[in-house]
Amino acid sequence: MSTQHYEFVRARTCAEALALLNEAGRVSRPLAGGTDLMVQRHKGQVVWERLVDVSQIPELRVIREEGDAIIIGAGVTHSEAAQHPLIRQHLPALAEACHSVGSPQIRNRGTIGGNVANAAACADTLPALICLGATARFITPAGEQELPVGRLVTGVNRTALPAGALIRDFRIPKPPAGARQAFIKIGRRQAQSISRLSLAALGRLDAAGKVAEVRLTPGACTSRTQRFDQAEAILLGQAPSEELVRQAGQAAAAQMVAIAGRRWSTAYKEPALAAIVERALRRIFDLPGEK
Amino acid sequence: MRIQFTLNGRPTTVDAPADIPLLHLLRDYLELTGTKCGCEIGECGACSVLLDGEVVNSCLVPAPQVEGRDVVTIEGIRGPDGGPSDLQEAFIEAGAVQCGFCTPGMILAATALLAKHPQPSRPQIIEALSGNLCRCTGYQQIVDAIELTVRRRAGKEVQA
């Protein structure tokens, strides 16, 4: 039970939010759905003196097409993202990732921007956003900046977001025609599960049936969520086969160990990661069902 | 800080600290104890309320965020005569209530579901309840109660 006190102020526009977040002499944090901040509050980890409510700012709530990209406001909730036709059509891996977060109650409040800014090791949206090449656009007193999400989130609970900045939205290029996506999450139970391991994947074949493009982004297994290029390299230019996806799975597991080292959970994550990489690739490349 | 919002259909104004969760506001400042506290970290759903029709964990909603919005608690779920609604009746009939502590949250989650999906499948019902923990019933009769309500609303079954 927390008894740490703080102020609450509502911002109606981005400009207002920025001013409040950067007001001198007061440590302020943006508040959207509160699903992370209020848990921190309960645990006595209030590090802010003021919460700036950005949940009603219209620019943070958008979901729209912009040329060959989809723009998703940082304040879009997991529920909204999981159900929106644009996201379901063009970015199904993200829709599924958002759908896998928490529970209906959490999904109705938690936002994509919050998920990214909190940068939990097991954050569900990170693999999908990074796989899809999402760029986070944020506003600072010095002006607008952007960073690929894979560079914005630098480690567990660590981002390169400057102090006083506010993520406004994410720009996600529509994947090329013919690309297929998959998102797989392993949790300890069937619902409301922290991710034990996850994977967002995208792949595309060329006219000759060879892998023209593939992106593999595992989650909850490295401190910085990233594309596993060594596993991807195995697949590029090859015709998909049972043996090929098995090798890719092995390579992904090996790359995980190379990045994160051998840890107490590695004995589980190695074989499990290989399995979900195989399964995602089978789905994407239309290989016959798993055994 | 003063917070003005619609609570169970009525305009409500309350003075409370800005840094408390909605759950605390409801239970201690508005004397509405039907919404329960089970974990304070948004994992059990006992504190579920409707916020603009969406089911949320009130333990994780900062109280001032309900300003100008619509909140429904278990006290606001009633039949036309002020007694139990058809959903609440079905809970009793189907054996969905044991200790009753999860029950308000379950009813709110079910209410939110049925408002969006009047004819949900059983898996849809289960998913809608997946954020509400129950330790007594094993859930089956709760799902049965919601299915019973759906059938009755569709005119497929007469209320006993």
Add this chain to the structure above:
Amino acid sequence: MSTFKVLGKPARRVDAVEKVLGTARYTVDLKMPGMLVAKILRSPVPHAEIVKLDVTPALKVPGVAAAITSEDYVDHSNWGFPVKDDYMLAYQRVRYVGDPIAAVAAETEEAAEAGLKAIVLELKELPAVFDTQAALRPDAPLLHPELSQAESEPAGDSEFIEVKAKGNLSDHLIVRQGDPLAALAGCDVVIDERYSVSHQEHAYLETEAALAVPTPDGGVTVYIGDQSPFITQGNLVTTLGLPAEKVRVVQTRYIGGAFGGKSDMIYECAGQAAKLALVTGRPVKLTTSREESMIASYKRDAMVSHFRIGADRDGTIRACKVEAWADSGAYASMTPFTSWRAAIHAMGPYRYNACAVDVYGVYTNNGYSGAFRGFGNPEVTAGSEQAIDELAEKCGMDPLEFRLKNCIKLGDTLPYGQKLEESVGLEACLRRVRELSDWDRKRAEYARQPAGRERRRGIGVACFFHGCSLGAEGVDDATHIIRLGPANRFQIISGLTDYGQGSRTVFALIAAEASGLPLERFEWSAGDTDVSKDCGPTVASRSTLLGGNATRLAAERLRQQIVNAAALLLRCDAGAVQQDGETFSAGGRSVALDEIINFAREMNVPLSASARWQMPKIHWSFTEGRGVPYVAYHFGAQVAEVEVDTRTGKTRVLHIWAVHDIGRVVFPEGAKGQVIGGIAQGLGYGLLERVEFQNGYNTNPNFDTYLIPTAADMPAVTVEFVENPLSFGPYGAKNVAEPSLVPTAPAIANAIYHATGRRVRHMPANLERVLLGRDLVDSVVTYQDGVCERARCDVGGAADT
């Protein structure tokens, strides 16, 4: 079944309306004017000497009204049954993380927390032990050096006892039949395996709370959601030094679950709140956060068991030798009794020629263990029903067929010498569950799954027995009063508790059945030591049997009184009165119940009856390990069908079929709910749940990391009942509340084996154990100041390139 008026027919739970409306108030919802908030200072370390404890600085904190320690109680607040080894507030020592040390009452929660922080506490950490084997070593640090262990050493039989009762050994319970080692040596087929189960958290949705109100006579009334108001009262009398007339315990009318978990720590909550109320002269409410409840409250004991079971080549079971070690944690609590029940049930419901069971309860510095639904039976059955499965396989027999061949039947004698003369429905349960689950076809089909298939299905069975009520441990009786209330309804006054399991409704149904009056004429009551009679604790699934019988007798007597009053009105002999529901007639005239009631009120004719019912007396020899431990048994069998993802270790339970012999179905929706609810807890026990003690720290003290089943984790459950009436049960009823949990976890484990060929002998059968065959221990846990930091996802913290 159709010969009954109300029993066994659909019925509405009598206390459900307020729950669905949200108007039911639980202890945590109660308020009183002038109420203070209480908070507890708890030990941040697993084992330490209290070098200095000074609460006076707390009194200087604005808003703090009182601060107390063990010195404010009689005998340093020492309490505990059957072993008096615990304290309402710690005396000289703390023995587990969460052990209560001091209590503060203040105007606000914030002031109370500030008060706790101001307390001067100096602890000198002592060496600690965290598993039973380490705790039994001769050089192990002792948790209770002052307690003599001599009484718990059984006389004679020394050749069976390898561990002397001393040191951290809290209890040693035995069963003996013949010479099992010799018999095992002669068996064609022997299983020799070890199993284990983890600590399980009750996870009642309502955490512990108590509201204490001082009374003008210098006494105190405590409102509390406990399982045994008279035990609470007894403990308050002992530790507060007040006479019983000045201590009243009123059960809150609605209690948010218990499952055995509100009969120990909650007595301490009562004692802490009560003392603060007496000191301040104001109402004091104590509540607990979920973390506090999970850290401080007792658990189901973790248990390690070693089974040796032998059979003939043709599958006839002959002998077993079982040893099990129960982690009692810091205090004995109910572990001596759970260990006893575990010993009685350890060999399972089968015929043996020779048997030896030894269950040891051992102190450790983990959080302490106590009563939890099943009370020792789930712990041993998780091992025994896997061992039986393994034995069946070694004999080349189908596991269900093997059980049918060896299971206890009517007229058989249990290994400890008890002959079962009635109500043995195990065979019927096994046959019916085999039918319902399509067992034979699925066993064959799933055995033919291609070797390379990744998601594999399996089907497994487990059966069990469960002794009804307290057993030979103690006095087992209940006294109920049924008296006329103001609105012409009859109040059933019971000292037993309904914390959701539905006993109120069962009593009302039995009262209606026995009196012939409609269900709506009966009202329930909550326990109140000023009003109810002591019926003993609401444990051991005894409410229907004890309370049901007391209700039946009282209702029959009440009916007789109504008939007598009717006879006066009708001017005839009582024997001539005919009853049809609420109408009583004779000689062509009739009179309605309301008329009779009004008449009775005017004429002071009594319409109130009470009855006491006691279990038949039985005897168990703790030194011989033989006798009659329970007068009757519940029997049941469950089949689980699973799909295991052999690449991720994830088990999905597809369906569970449960057939239970409960004697007689009284309240169908209630009985079904008890079975499904028990199965949910059993599923959690088998797959998901584990209190992750590490070096004595509970590292998963909330629902994000202590995982109980959600609605999405539950399979479809098919429940059926076999009715083998018990001659002295109310209308033949036995019980249902606890037993449903017992076979679920091993049924699932057996199904996992069928699906994968992998035996998971250690529960929960989590992802790692199913995938790798072993658990992985999170080695990245740090503790500071009693707070545990866990790297949940284990991805490392260093920046990666």
